[in-house]
Amino acid sequence: xxxxxxxxxxxxxxxxxxxxxxxxxxxxxxxxxxxxxxxxxxxxxxxxxxxxxxxxxxxxxxxxxxxxxxxxxxxxxxxxxxxxxxxxxxxxxxxxxxxxxxxxxxxxxxxxxxxxxxxxxxxxxxxxxxxxxxxxxxxxxxxxxxxxxxxxxxxxxxxxxxxxxxxxxxxxxxxxxxxxxxxxxxxxxxxxxxxxxxxxxxxxxxxxxxxxxxxxxxxxxxxxxxxxxxxx
Amino acid sequence: xxxxxxxxxxxxxxxxxxxxxxxxxxxxxxxxxxxxxxxxxxxxxxxxxxxxxxxxxxxxxxxxxxxxxxxxxxxxxxxxxxxxxxxxxxxxxxxxxxxxxxxxxxxxxxxxxxxxxxxxxxxxxxxxxxxxxxxxxxxxxxxxxxxxxxxxxxxxxxxxxxxxxxxxxxxxxxxxxxxxxxxxxxxxxxxxxxxxxxxxxxxxxxxxxxxxxxxxxxxxxxxxxxxxxxxxxxxxxxxxxxxxxxxxxxxxxxxxxxxxxxxxxxxxxxxxxxxxxxxxxxxxxxxxxxxxxxxxxxxxxxxxxxxxxxxxxxxxxxxxxxxxxxxxxxxxxxxxxxxxxxxxxxxxxxxxxxxxxxxxxxxxxxxxxxxxxxxxxxxxxxxxxxxxxxxxxxxxxxxxxxxxxxxxxxxxxxxxxxxxxxxxxxxxxxxxxxxxxxxxxxxxxxxxxxxxxxxxxxxxxxxxxxxxxxxxxxxxxxxxxxxxx
Numbered sequence: 019x020x021x022x023x024x025x026x027x028x029x030x031x032x033x034x035x036x037x038x039x040x041x042x043x044x045x046x047x048x049x050x051x052x053x054x055x056x057x058x059x060x061x062x063x064x065x066x067x068x069x070x071x072x073x074x075x076x077x078x079x080x081x082x083x084x085x086x087x088x089x090x091x092x093x094x095x096x097x098x099x100x101x102x103x104x105x106x107x108x109x110x111x112x113x114x115x116x117x118x119x120x121x122x123x124x125x126x127x128x129x130x131x132x133x134x135x136x137x138x139x140x141x142x143x144x145x146x147x148x149x150x151x152x153x154x155x156x157x158x159x160x161x162x163x164x165x166x167x168x169x170x171x172x173x174x175x176x177x178x179x180x181x182x183x184x185x186x187x188x189x190x191x192x193x194x195x196x197x198x199x200x201x202x203x204x205x206x207x208x209x210x211x212x213x214x215x216x217x218x219x220x221x222x223x224x225x226x227x228x229x230x231x232x233x234x235x236x237x238x239x240x241x242x243x244x245x246x247x248x249x250x
Numbered sequence: 251x252x253x254x255x256x257x258x259x260x261x262x263x264x265x266x267x268x269x270x271x272x273x274x275x276x277x278x279x280x281x282x283x284x285x286x287x288x289x290x291x292x293x294x295x296x297x298x299x300x301x302x303x304x305x306x307x308x309x310x311x312x313x314x315x316x317x318x319x320x321x322x323x324x325x326x327x328x329x330x331x332x333x334x335x336x337x338x339x340x341x342x343x344x345x346x347x348x349x350x351x352x353x354x355x356x357x358x359x360x361x362x363x364x365x366x367x368x369x370x371x372x373x374x375x376x377x378x379x380x381x382x383x384x385x386x387x388x389x390x391x392x393x394x395x396x397x398x399x400x401x402x403x404x405x406x407x408x409x410x411x412x413x414x415x416x417x418x419x420x421x422x423x424x425x426x427x428x429x430x431x432x433x434x435x436x437x438x439x440x441x442x443x444x445x446x447x448x449x450x451x452x453x454x455x456x457x458x459x460x461x462x463x464x465x466x467x468x469x470x471x472x473x474x475x476x477x478x479x480x481x482x483x484x485x486x487x488x489x490x491x492x493x494x495x496x497x498x499x500x501x502x503x504x505x506x507x508x509x510x511x512x513x514x515x516x517x518x519x520x521x522x523x524x525x526x527x528x529x530x531x532x533x534x535x536x537x538x539x540x541x542x543x544x545x546x547x548x549x550x551x552x553x554x555x556x557x558x559x560x561x562x563x564x565x566x567x568x569x570x571x572x573x574x575x576x577x578x579x580x581x582x583x584x585x586x587x588x589x590x591x592x593x594x595x596x597x598x599x600x601x602x603x604x605x606x607x608x609x610x611x612x613x614x615x616x617x618x619x620x621x622x623x624x625x626x627x628x629x630x631x632x633x634x635x636x637x638x639x640x641x642x643x644x645x646x647x648x649x650x651x652x653x654x655x656x657x658x659x660x661x662x663x664x665x666x667x668x669x670x671x672x673x674x675x676x677x678x679x680x681x682x683x684x685x686x687x688x689x690x691x692x693x694x695x696x697x698x699x700x701x702x703x704x705x706x707x708x709x710x711x712x713x714x715x716x717x718x719x720x721x722x723x724x725x726x727x728x729x730x731x732x733x734x735x
Contacts, residue, residue, distance in 0.1 A: 045670075069625060070625030071626075072625075072626040072629070079626075079629065079630075081626055081629040081637075081639075082629050082630060082631055082632065082637075083631050083673070084631075084632040176632035176633065176634075177631070177632055177633065177634040178630060178631075178632050221669060221693070223629065223637060223639055223693075223695045224629075224631075226672075227672060
């Protein structure tokens with residue numbers, strides 16, 4: 019083990035030093051991280067997400083292009099570090115969908131479910147459901163139901179369902195809400211391993227490009243340049 | 251049936267104790283031929299690794315190199331990768347058939363002239379003559395008791411043996427690494443242990459086989475004489491004593507006293523004295539005869555001296571032996587060489603050679619292997635389309651950087667990208683840059699519309715972008731969910 023650690027040291031040290039946003043650009047380091055992440059994934063993640071990372075009901079498929087909290091490497095890294103709905107951790111990702119049992123009548127819930135299904139062409143549009151959706155759901159899921167990553171609100175208009183898109187499952191979701199939990203890894207894994215896992219998940223095919231604004235390296239230089247020019 | 255004890259008892263051991271062989275120096279056509287072959291064979295063996303061959307900056311510049319560490323085999327302008335090992339297998343088949351051809355035509359010519367055991371034994375026997383003197387001096391020294399002269403001469407002789415043996419082993423390792431570098435490394439103690447071990451083993455075997463065991467290797471250890479004997483027929487050339495001409499033996503004086511009473515053999519024993527395996531060819535064909543034909547040289551020179559026709563010992567076929575015994579004349583040698591059997595062997599040999607040359611000319615230096623990822627088989631995307639992932643290996647077998655395009659063929663509406671691209675900019679083709687002489691592993695993502703059968707076979711092609719070069723393709727499968735959700 020000690021010999022293996024010595025051999026891994028350059029990769030681990032380089033990973034600890036590099037900002038995660040810049041990892042993909044450093045192809046050699048990135049490939050090493052993906053390989054390391056694949057191994058770490060088998061130890062820490064397969065229990066919920068499966069060995070092929072395809073997930074199951076309630077556990078997201080990490081291969082696809084549908085992300086609750088964002089699919090660029092920095093967002094994935096944040097989710098891995100801080101987890102989802104970890105009550106003891108202030109920086110954790112939190113999203114609390116209300117349970118509508120008692121708030122809406124069963125008939126109203128049925129029409130909302132009908133409307134949600136219609137967003138992906140699975141049911142006919144209904145006016146009552148659309149109205150109820152606009153008042154109760156659109157604040158998080160958006161008027162068009164396409165979700166909002168800031169709240170981890172899923173896109174309801176696409177072909178991917180975390181718990182299921184059939185009537186019974188959707189009714190259950192609306193009635194009782196869903197509160198899936200992912201552990202945070204910052205208290206269990208070292209920084210390099212978390213970056214490796216982020217790289218691996220990112221590499222599975224659904225990874226999104228890092229938004230230009232989120233790449234930090236260029237930003238200070240610009241600010242310095244602005245300061246030098248006497249601009250605010 | 252004979253009693254087994256009679257055959258294998260102490261009186262009839264299976265191994266005959268070695269008799270000393272001290273072959274006499276001889277000159278003649280076959281001796282010169284052997285000199286020429288030894289010169290060519292040893293020159294090729296020692297010089298080949300030192301020939302340089304420029305292959306550019308990304309490949310070794312050694313003309314012949316078996317690069318085991320990097321799994322490449324270089325031979326002048328041919329580079330063989332491990333998956334092309336069938337070329338080596340083809341060469342071995344050609345070598346096998348070539349031996350059939352040579353054996354059926356000219357008998358044990360391999361044993362007599364080209365076999366390393368023969369070449370090195372011959373070399374060592376010249377060392378014997380150099381240090382100890384010719385046959386008689388060698389025998390005298392062998393029988394002499396150990397004194398200063400014998401000790402000195404033995405030390406000198408064995409040192410030369412060891413020197414030759416060491417260079418034999420030393421030359422061998424040069425085929426497996428850059429020769430100049432390895433030479434320096436070898437003498438500075440930097441070479442890999444396997445190099446020292448190989449030199450050690452080959453030095454030992456050369457020293458022992460060439461210096462001491464000699465014909466014993468041919469008679470007792472080597473399977474090849476036995477196989478060859480089975481492959482020869484009555485039309486193969488073998489070294490033959492014309493006993494119908496030579497017998498009964500009698501000296502020149504006796505023959506002068508009684509004309510007509512004796513044959514041509516004067517029993518001078520020169521044929522025995524020069525034989526490197528110590529046999530008497532006049533006893534007929536035998537396993538110890540490697541057909542080196544030195545006895546022909548010896549006998550011919552004696553016949554010339556006493557004014558009798560040459561060829562008392564000669565290359566003859568068994569058929570010719572029967573014809574001559576019956577009073578006829580032997581077939582011309584050319585007619586025994588070109589006969590259906592040898593022509594068929596030669597035909598097969600040529601066919602394999604030409605087929606290999608053809609495939610060598612046709613082979614692609616760009617090779618593609620695609621494997622469909624199985625976990626998961628497919629991924630359903632948010633817009634309903636289906637993504638399959640493939641592990642693609644692009645082999646660039648040329649020593650230069652190459653731009654290759656991977657093209658998806660036969661999958662309607664499909665787009666593909668690699669880990670450095672994205673779906674937004676994806677088309678049906680992806681560019682991949684492959685470093686010289688390497689295998690590039692690429693993860694290929696292919697997205698196709700939901701509509702379609704659950705399993706679609708399609709093709710991924712690798713197209714070389716520079717020039718009009720041949721590419722490669724591989725058939726793979728695109729998987730969709732069995733029931734659309």
